[in-house]
Amino acid sequence: MLNIGCHLSTTKGFEHMGKEALSIGGNTFQFFTRNPRGGKAKEINQKDIDGLLKIMKENNFSQILAHAPYTLNACSGTESTRQFAIETMKDDLERMEYLPNNLYNFHPGSHVKQGVEVGINYIVDMLNQVLKPEQTTTVLLETMAGKGTEVGRTFEEIAEIISKVELKDKMGVCLDTCHIHDGGYDIVNDLDGVLEEFDRVIGLDRLKAIHLNDSKNPINSHKDRHEKIGEGFLGEEAIKRIINHPKLKGIPFFLETPNDIEGYAKEIELLKSLYTLE
Template sequence: MLNIGCHLSASKGFANMGREAIKLGGNTFQFFTRNPRGSKAKDIDEKDVQEFLKLIQENNFATILAHAPYTLNACSADENTRNFTIEVMKDDLARMEYIPNNFYNFHPGSHVKQGVEMGIEYISGMLNSVLTENQTTTVLLETMAGKGTEVGRTFEELQEIIKRVKLSNKVGICLDTCHVYDAGYDIVSNLDNVLEQFDKVIGLNKLCAIHLNDSMNPFESHKDRHQKIGEGSIGLDAIINIINHPALRKLPFFLETPNELDGYAKEIRLLKENYLE
C-alpha cells in the first residue's frame, strides 16, 4: 500500500485532519505544530487527541509528520534566535508525546555567513539540548536546496550533524525531492546512484520520510520552488520511479505541492494509480 498524504491545516484539530486525509484518499498527513511564521501553538485538546488516535488505528494510518515553524533557526548568528529555537522545539516535542511514535521535521537552518562548520556545531548542540531518552518522537533533519547559507544541502553536512548528536537514535532524515534535485542530486537520471550515496554517507536506515514535490527550477538551481507533480523539471516518470523504488516504497510520502485540497486529492489518485502493489 502506498503511504501518502499532504499538508493539512491543524486549526481544526487532529481528528479533523485525520478525516480530511481519508477524504482525500490518503493514510497520513503533515501539519505545522504552530503558526509557521510565528510562535503561538494551539492548546492541546485531549478529547480530540483520543478521537484521533482511535481514528488512525481503525484506518491503518502510516506515521504522521509534524513540521516545525519556519521561524526557527538553530544556527542563527543571533543568540536570542537560537534560544527561541530551543524553547519552541522543547515545547513541540513535549506536545508530540500526546500523539506518540510519530515524526517531527525541521529545516536545519542558515549559518548567515558564520560558516557551515559553525552552523553544524550549533544545530547538533541544539539537538543535544532538546532530545530526551524517553521521547517516542523521531526528529527529522530535512534535506535542503542550498539557497543562501542553508545548512543541509549535502548528505555529508547532514551526517556531520547526526554524528555529533548524543541521542542519534532519535534522529533521522526527511528527503525532499525538490530540494535534493535543486541541490544537485540527480534523482531523475541517477536515482539508484543518489540512494547509494545516501546509504554510504548517512545510511538508508536513517531515511524516515519523503517530501514528494516536483520542482519549478532546473537541476542544481539551489532555488527551492515546489511544483505540482508532473508539471516541473523532475517530471511524473521520475516521481513514479521514486514511489516504487524498493528502498523507498514503504516510507510515508508527504505532498507539499502548490495545491488546494482538490488538487491534492487529484495527485494522490494519480500516484496510487501508478504505485505497483
Template structure:
C-alpha cells in the same frame, strides 16, 4: 500499499485533519506544530487526541509527520533566535507525546555568513540540549536546496550533525525530492546513484520520510520552489520511480505541492495508480 498524504492545516485539531485525509483518500498527513511564520501553538485537547487515535486506527493511519515552524533557525547568528529554536523545539517535542511514536521534521537552518562548520555545531548543540532518552518521537533533519546560507543541502553536512549528537537513535532524515534535485543530486536520471551516495554517507536506515514535490527550477538551481506533480523539471516519470524504488516504497510520502485539497486528491489518485503493488 502506498502510504501517501499531504500537508493539512492543524488549526481545527487532530480529528479534523484525519477527516480531511479521509476525504482525499490519504492514509497519512503532515501538519505544522504551530503557526509556521510565528511562535503561537494551538492548545492540544485530550478529547481531540482520543477521537483522532480512534479515527486514525479505523482509517489505517499508522503514522503522521509534524513540521517545525519556518521561523525556527537553530544556527542563526542571533543568540535570541537560537534560543527561540531551542525553546520551540523543546515545547514541540513535549506536545508530540500526545501522539507518541511519530516523527518531527525541521529545516536545519541558515548559518548567515558564519560558515557551515559553525552552523553545524549550533544545530548539534541544540539537539544535544533538547533530545532525551524517554521521548518516543524521532526528529528528522530535512534535506535542503542550498538556497543562501542553508545548512543541509549536502548529505555530508547532515552526517556531521548526526555525528555530533549524543542520542543519535532519536534522529532521522526526511528527503525532499525538490530540494535534493535543486541541490544537485540528479534523482531524475540517477536515482540509484543518489541513494547509494545517501546510504554511504548517512545510511538508508535513517531515512524515515519523503517530501514528494516536483521542482519549478530544476537540477542544481538552489531555488527551493515546489511545483505540482508532473508540472516541474523533475517530471512525473521520475517521481513514479521514486515511489516505486525498492529502498523507498515502504516509506511515507508527503505532498507539499502548491495545491488545494482537490488538487492533492488528484495527485494522490494519480500516484496510487502509478504505484506497483508487489
C-alpha cells in the same frame, strides 16, 4: 500499500485532519506544530487528540509528520533566535508525546555567513539539549536546496550533524525531492546512484519520510520552488520511479505541492494509479 498524504491545516483540529486525509485518499498527513511564521502553539485538546488516534488506528495510518515552524533557526547569528529555536523544539517534542511514535521534521537553518561548521555546531547543541531518552518521537533533519547559507544542502552536512548528536537513535532524515534535485542530486536520471550515495553517507535506515514535490527549476538551481506532480523538472516518470523504488518501500510520502485540497486529492489519485510496488 503506498503511504501517502499531504500538508493539512491544523485550524479545525487533529481529528478533522485525520478525516480530511481519509477524504482525499490519504493514510497520513503533515501539519505545522504552530504558526509557521510565528511562535505560539494551540492548547492541547485531549478529546481532539483521542479522535485522531482512533482514526489512525482504525484506518491503518502510517506515521504522521509534524513540521517545525519556519522561524526556527538553530544556527542563527543572533542568540535570541537560537534560544527561541531551543525553547520551541523542546515544547514541540513535549507536545508530540500526546501523539506517540510519530515524526517531527525541521529545517536545519541558515548559518548567516558564520560558516557551515559553526552552523552545524549550533544545531547539534540544540539537539543535545532538547532530545530526551524517554521520547518516542523521531526528529528528522530535512534535506535542503542550498539557497543562501542553508545548512543541510549535502548528505555530508546532514551526516555530520547526526554524527555529533548524543541520542542518535532519536534522529532521522526527511528527504525532499525538490530540494535535493535543486541541490544537484540527479534523481531524474540516476535515482539508484543518489540512493546509494545517501546510504553510503547517511544510511538508508535513517530515511524516515519523503517530501514528494516536483520542482519549478532545473537541477542544481538552489532555488527551492515546489511544483505540482508531473508539471516540473522532475516529471511524472521520475516521480513514478521514486514511489516504486524498492529501497523506499513503506516510507511515508508527504505532498507539499502548490495545491488546494481538491488538487491534493487528484495528485494522490494519480500517485496511487502509478504505484505498482506491493
